[in-house]
Each structure stands twice: as C-alpha cells, then as structure tokens.
Amino acid sequence: MKQIFPDIKLLLFLIFISLLLILLDSLNFLTLPQKAIQTVTAPIQYGLYKGGKTLGAQFEFLILARKAAQENKALKIQLGELLTETANLKSQLSETQELIDQYNKLSPKTFDLLPARIIGTGRYLIIDKGLTDKIDVGQTVVFKDNYIGQIKSSDPKISTVLLLTDPDSRVAVFSQGEEGRARGILSGQFGSDVLMDKILHQEEVKIGDLVYSEGTEGRLPKGLIMGRVIQVFERENEIFKQAKVEPVFNVEDLDVVFVIRI
Amino acid sequence: MIAFIITLVCISFVQAAFLPLNLVLIILLVRSFITEGKYDLWFVFSFGLLLSFLSGFPLGGLSFIYLLLQAVVKVVKKTQFAQHWIIVLPLISTLIIFDKMAENFMFGAGFNLRSSILDIILILPIYFTVRFWEERFIPAKEVKLKIGK
Numbered sequence: 129m130k131q132i133f134p135d136i137k138l139l140l141f142l143i144f145i146s147l148l149l150i151l152l153d154s155l156n157f158l159t160l161p162q163k164a165i166q167t168v169t170a171p172i173q174y175g176l177y178k179g180g181k182t183l184g185a186q187f188e189f190l191i192l193a194r195k196a197a198q199e200n201k202a203l204k205i206q207l208g209e210l211l212t213e214t215a216n217l218k219s220q221l222s223e224t225q226e227l228i229d230q231y232n233k234l235s236p237k238t239f240d241l242l243p244a245r246i247i248g249t250g251r252y253l254i255i256d257k258g259l260t261d262k263i264d265v266g267q268t269v270v271f272k273d274n275y276i277g278q279i280k281s282s283d284p285k286i287s288t289v290l291l292l293t294d295p296d297s298r299v300a301v302f303s304q305g306e307e308g309r310a311r312g313i314l315s316g317q318f319g320s321d322v323l324m325d326k327i328l329h330q331e332e333v334k335i336g337d338l339v340y341s342e343g344t345e346g347r348l349p350k351g352l353i354m355g356r357v358i359q360v361f362e363r364e365n366e367i368f369k370q371a372k373v374e375p376v377f378n379v380e381d382l383d384v385v386f387v388i389r390i
Numbered sequence: 391m392i393a394f395i396i397t398l399v400c401i402s403f404v405q406a407a408f409l410p411l412n413l414v415l416i417i418l419l420v421r422s423f424i425t426e427g428k429y430d431l432w433f434v435f436s437f438g439l440l441l442s443f444l445s446g447f448p449l450g451g452l453s454f455i456y457l458l459l460q461a462v463v464k465v466v467k468k469t470q471f472a473q474h475w476i477i478v479l480p481l482i483s484t485l486i487i488f489d490k491m492a493e494n495f496m497f498g499a500g501f502n503l504r505s506s507i508l509d510i511i512l513i514l515p516i517y518f519t520v521r522f523w524e525e526r527f528i529p530a531k532e533v534k535l536k537i538g539k
Contacts, residue, residue, distance in 0.1 A: 133464060135431055142435045143457050149439070149450025158449055169444060173407050180408030 219383070226271075226384050233273040239349070240389040244269075244287075249380055252280060253289035257387065263287045266347050268388045274376050275299070275341055275352040276385050289385075292354060292375055293322055300344045301354050303327075303371065305337035314339065314354055314373060322355055327369040333360055339373050347390050391429075394523070398437055406444035410505040411512065412486055414441055415456060419482050420517045422463045425524055434460045447497050455492045459485045478517050483510045 133139055152158050227243055234241060242261060248254035257263050259282050269276040269289045277289040277297070290297055297316040301324060302309050310331035312324040327333055337357045343350025359372035401413050414437050422430050438453030445452075466472050466481055486509050493499040 133461070135428070138431050139457060139461060142431055143454060146435065146438070146450040146454035146457060150448050150454065153449040162443065162449070165443065169403075172403060173444065176403055176407035180404070184408070 223384050230270075230272055230386050234270065234386075234388075241270075241386040242389055243384050243386055245384055246379075246382060247286065251291075251294060253277060253291055253379055253385070255287050255289060255385060255387070256285070258283045258285045258287050260284050262389055263387055264389075267390065268348050268352070269385050270352060270388060271377055271382055271385050273351075273353055275348075275354050276377070276379060276382075278348070279387065287387075291379060292316060297322075299348065299354065300342035301339050302342055303333050303337040303339045303357055305332060305334045305357075307334060308332035310337075310369075310371075311342070312368075312371070322373040322375065324357070324371040324373050325368060327371060329362075329367070329369060331369075333357060333369060333371050335360060337371075339371075347388075349388065349390075391528070393527075398433075399440070402437060402440050402444060406441060410502060412489065412505075412509045413512070413516070415459070415486065415489060416482060416509060416513060416516050417520060418456065419459060419463050419485060420478065420513070420520050421524070422460050423467055423478050423481070424517075424521055425528075430460065431457065447493075447499070451496060452493075455489055455496075459489060475517070475521075479510075479513055482513050486510065486513075 244255035244257040247256045263282045265279050267279045277291040280288045280290040294316040299314045301314040302311045310327045310333040312327040314324050339354040341352040355373040355375040357371045358374045361370040418434050434456045435453045438456040442449050442452040490501050494501050
C-alpha cells in the first residue's frame with residue numbers, strides 16, 4: 129500500500145478536507161468567504177464569458193456563412209435545372225402546337241407526316257430523322273402547308289433537305305391570283321431568292337400572288353404553298369416572263385418540320 | 391512549475407466561463423500518469439476546489455472526485471500493463487466518464503455526451519503536450535552517484 133501511495137496520509141487528509149468543505153458549504157458556513165472571493169473572480173469570469181460568447185458568435189457566423197454559401201450553390205444548380213426544364217417544356221409545348229397546326233393544315237389521314245427536328249442549317253437543312261424512320265430521298269419536307277424542300281440524302285439517323293432556295297432546286301409551280309393563274313418553273317438562286325421562270329406572256333402573274341406546287345414531281349403533292357410573288361420581270365422581246373418569289377417562312381425560324389412519307 | 395500553475399488557473403477560468411470541456415481534469419490526470427511529483431495531490435485538490443468555486447458546485451465536491459480519480463491513476467500506473475503510453479487513452483477516458491457520472495449523481499450536473507467525446511479526443515494531444523513540457527522545460531532531479539567507501 130505504501131508503495132502504491134507514498135502519500136496515503138496526505139491523500140486521506142485531503143479527502144477528509146474535501147468532505148468537510150462539502151458539509152460546511154451545504155450548511156452555508158462558507159457563504160461569506162465565497163462572496164469575498166467572488167468580488168475578484170466574478171468580473172474575470174464575466175469578461176471571459178462575454179469574450180467566449182463573442183468568439184462563439186464569430187465561429188457560428190463563419191459556419192452559417194459556409195452553410196449559406198453551400199445552400200446558395202445548391203440553389204443555383206437547382207435554378208439552372210429548373211430553367212432547363214422550363215425551356216424543355218416550352219420547346220415541347222411549341223412542338224406540340226406546331227404538330228397540331230400541321231395536322232390542321234394537312235390531314236394525317238391523307239398524308240403520313242413525320243415530325244423532325246432541325247439540327248442544322250447551311251446550304252442544306254439537316255433533320256434528326258433518317259433511314260431508320262423510313263425517310264427516303266425525294267420525299268417532301270413541309271411546314272404546315274408550305275413547301276420547305278426535298279430530302280436530298282438520308283443516313284440512318286439524319287437526313288439533308290434540299291431547300292427551295294438552293295440553286296439545284298427545280299419545282300413545277302403555278303401562281304394563283306385574282307386575275308388568273310400562271311404556270312412556271314420555280315428555281316433557287318444564290319442567296320435567299322427564288323425565281324419563277326418559263327411563264328408564258330399571256331398568263332397573268334401579279335405581285336402578291338401565291339405560288340403553289342404543281343405536283344408533277346411524283347412525291348410532291350399538289351397545292352403546297354411555295355411562296356409569294358414580290359416582283360415580276362416582263363420584257364417585250366422575250367418569250368417567257370419571270371417572277372421573283374419569296375418563301376413564306378424563313379427556315380432558320382423553324383424548330384420542327386414534317387416529312388411527307390409517300 | 392509556476393507557468394504550469396498559471397496555465398491551469400487560466401484554463402480553469404476559461405472552462406468555467408464558456409468551454410464545456412474537462413481540460414483541467416485531463417491535464418492533471420495525464421500529468422499524474424507521466425510524472426511522480428510530490429505536489430500532485432495538492433494540485434488535484436486545489437484545482438478541484440477552484441473549479442468547484444468557479445463552476446458553482448459545492449466547495450470540495452470536485453476535489454473529492456478528482457482525488458479519487460487520481461488515486462485510480464496511481465494504482466493503474468503501478469501495474470505491469472500500464473508501461474505503454476497508449477493505456478492512458480482508455481484509462482483517462484473511463485475516468486472522465488466516471489467523473490461525469492459522479493458530477494451528475496452528486497450535483498445533478500447534466501451529462502453531455504458530445505463534450506465527453508471531445509474530452510476523449512483531446513486526451514492524446516494533451517498527453518503528448520504535457521510529456522513534451524515535462525521533458526523539455528521541467529529540470530530533472532540531479533542524479534547522485536553513491537560512491538562506495
């Protein structure tokens with residue numbers, strides 16, 4: 129025992145003192161000296177308490193700021209996702225509306241219409257439907273009852289469309305106005321112009337007349353709107369008249385077109 | 391020694407004011423485990439008394455608990471398995487839990503598990519700090535060789 133506790137007497141003495149202090153304190157005999165000492169220690173403790181509280185508030189602020197930054201980041205991501213979702217919904221709504229308009233113009237009972245998204249424009253229009261969707265060369269691409277072009281080539285997943293304005297485009301058309309009708313060949317020019325050529329002199333064509341497809345190309349239905357006459361070229365010594373035609377729709381403004389699968 | 395006492399007094403005030411940790415007890419027990427000072431009992435008694443006073447516990451209450459806990463440390467220290475320093479972790483962890491339970495039982499102090507876990511995490515850093523302090527800053531006893539007649 130002595131080896132383990134060399135100061136066993138001191139230990140027992142201090143334990144006794146501790147117990148005595150507990151007893152005296154519980155009987156309120158130590159209140160006066162306690163109060164006397166507290167006059168010194170209380171201000172120190174108060175200062176430390178206030179300092180600790182301020183320090184704690186600073187740490188809390190840092191933690192809150194960090195949490196707020198994380199929340200802000202998460203909210204920004206969420207906002208981005210919501211904006212994307214809204215944009216997708218708007219796009220889908222627009223496509224659905226266009227589909228309804230299309231079916232109102234060209235009856236799905238008569239024409240097998242396949243909606244296709246435009247995924248690129250240049251000289252040719254590129255759409256996201258191809259051979260796997262039964263798209264074939266020569267099929268007509270329309271928007272509502274307006275002619276857009278013809279399928280030029282088709283890959284499994286995408287197809288290119290020869291536009292009306294392309295120099296390689298040749299379509300038999302007729303113009304219809306109040307004073308009569310005129311037949312001709314609509315051919316694309318360099319740029320966005322389309323020229324209606326080979327119009328006989330005796331046939332009437334006026335500015336503002338609508339130009340329709342003749343339907344002699346096989347897969348091209350008759351009566352699709354090709355554009356509007358904006359200028360007429362007429363010379364006495366030439367056999368044929370010419371008219372400058374402007375397409376009703378700008379292809380670059382469209383999101384969806386329809387392929388007539390005949 | 392004076393620096394050690396001043397540090398402990400400061401820590402006592404901070405602990406009583408706003409720090410919900412048992413740093414004073416850990417330092418005293420760790421020091422008892424490391425060294426064999428003749429003032430260990432007085433330290434434990436005095437700082438127990440100071441903390442009782444500052445924390446509003448009945449005077450002598452913490453002194454009584456601390457003295458018993460230090461006695462346990464002294465007993466364990468003499469055993470064979472206490473030669474390795476790692477024993478300080480389970481030993482003092484157990485004693486801290488015991489201290490919390492005793493304070494809860496004797497004075498109705500709440501048992502805060504989170505602060506107890508923090509206390510346990512701090513045991514090893516405090517152990518190495520006190521050991522470093524004792525080895526580097528406390529002069530060792532002069533070795534006197536007995537030369538036979």
